[in-house]
Amino acid sequence: MPTILFASSKGGVSKSTSAVVLGTQLATQGATVTMIDADPNHPVATWAKRPGRPETLTVVSDVNERSIIDEIEAAAEQTAFVIVDVEGTASMTVAYAISRADLVIIPVQGSQLDAAEAAKAIKLIHQQEKAFGRRIPYAVLFTRTSAAIQPRTLKHIRAELEGAGVPILRTQMHEREAFRAIFSFGGTVESLRPDQVGGLESAVANARAFTAEVVSLLKTRKVQAEVVA
Numbered sequence: 001m002p003t004i005l006f007a008s009s010k011g012g013v014s015k016s017t018s019a020v021v022l023g024t025q026l027a028t029q030g031a032t033v034t035m036i037d038a039d040p041n042h043p044v045a046t047w048a049k050r051p052g053r054p055e056t057l058t059v060v061s062d063v064n065e066r067s068i069i070d071e072i073e074a075a076a077e078q079t080a081f082v083i084v085d086v087e088g089t090a091s092m093t094v095a096y097a098i099s100r101a102d103l104v105i106i107p108v109q110g111s112q113l114d115a116a117e118a119a120k121a122i123k124l125i126h127q128q129e130k131a132f133g134r135r136i137p138y139a140v141l142f143t144r145t146s147a148a149i150q151p152r153t154l155k156h157i158r159a160e161l162e163g164a165g166v167p168i169l170r171t172q173m174h175e176r177e178a179f180r181a182i183f184s185f186g187g188t189v190e191s192l193r194p195d196q197v198g199g200l201e202s203a204v205a206n207a208r209a210f211t212a213e214v215v216s217l218l219k220t221r222k223v224q225a226e227v228v229a
C-alpha cells in the first residue's frame, strides 16, 4: 500500500521525527504500518526498542541501497502504509526510495538554506520521474515552526516555493517538546504522560492534523493518478 518517504539532503530538518509521528499516529488509529529505517544511524529502530511502540507498527532496519527497493515492495504488500526514513545526504538509497514512493514529504525548517536543499530534493524527484516514467507526488512540510508566530523569513520562503509551483502541506509540524520526548520515553505522543512532558494536547492535535492531511493527499493523488492512467 502507499509508500511515504521523508527526504531532504539537509540534515536535522525533522525527517525522522515527522516520520515517527506520522507512523505512530496511523498505527494508533488502527492501521498497519511498516517503518523502513534506511539511515545507518538507526533513529527509528532505536525509538522502536523503547517501550510503547504500537502493536500494528513494524520497523525494518539495516536497509541499504542494495535492499531498499525489495524492502519497500515487500512491506507494501503486507501493511496499509509504508513509511521510509533516510539519512540527510544525497545517496543512491534516497534515489531508489524516491523511485518507489507514492508521496515524498520534504521537511523544511524556516531558513533559506533549507529551502535550497528542498529545491535539490525536488530536482532529484523530477529526474526519477523521467527515469522511471511515473509521476511521483511530493510536498514540502514546514517543520519546527512556532505555533504562535510566522516569521517574515518563513513567509518569504513560502511565497518563493508557491511561486515555483511547489505543493506545500497546510499543516506545519510545530516545535514541541512532545515530538522530542517520544525518542526519550518511547511510544507515541498520545501515550506520553503530562508528568513526562507539557503541551501534550497541542502536540496530539498537531500530529492528528498532519496525519489527516497526508491521508487525504494520498487519496487525491491516487484519484489523479487513476485519471491520468
Ligand SMILES: Nc1ncnc2c1ncn2[C@@H]1O[C@H](COP(=O)(O)OP(=O)(O)OP(=O)(O)O)[C@@H](O)[C@H]1O
Residues within 6 Å of the ligand: 010, 011, 012, 013, 014, 015, 016, 017, 018, 039, 043, 086, 087, 088, 089, 143, 144, 173, 174, 175, 176, 177, 179, 180
Ligand atoms: N517538531 C519538532 N519539535 C521539536 N523538536 C524537533 C521537532 N522535529 C525535530 N526536532 C528535533 O530536531 C533534531 C533533528 O530532528 P530529526 O532527527 O528528526 O531530523 P532529521 O532530518 O531526521 O535528521 P538527519 O538528517 O540527521 O536524519 C532532533 O534533535 C529532534 O529532536
Ligand SMILES: [Mg+2]
Residues within 6 Å of the ligand: 015, 016, 017, 039, 043, 085, 086, 087, 088
Ligand atoms: Mg533522521
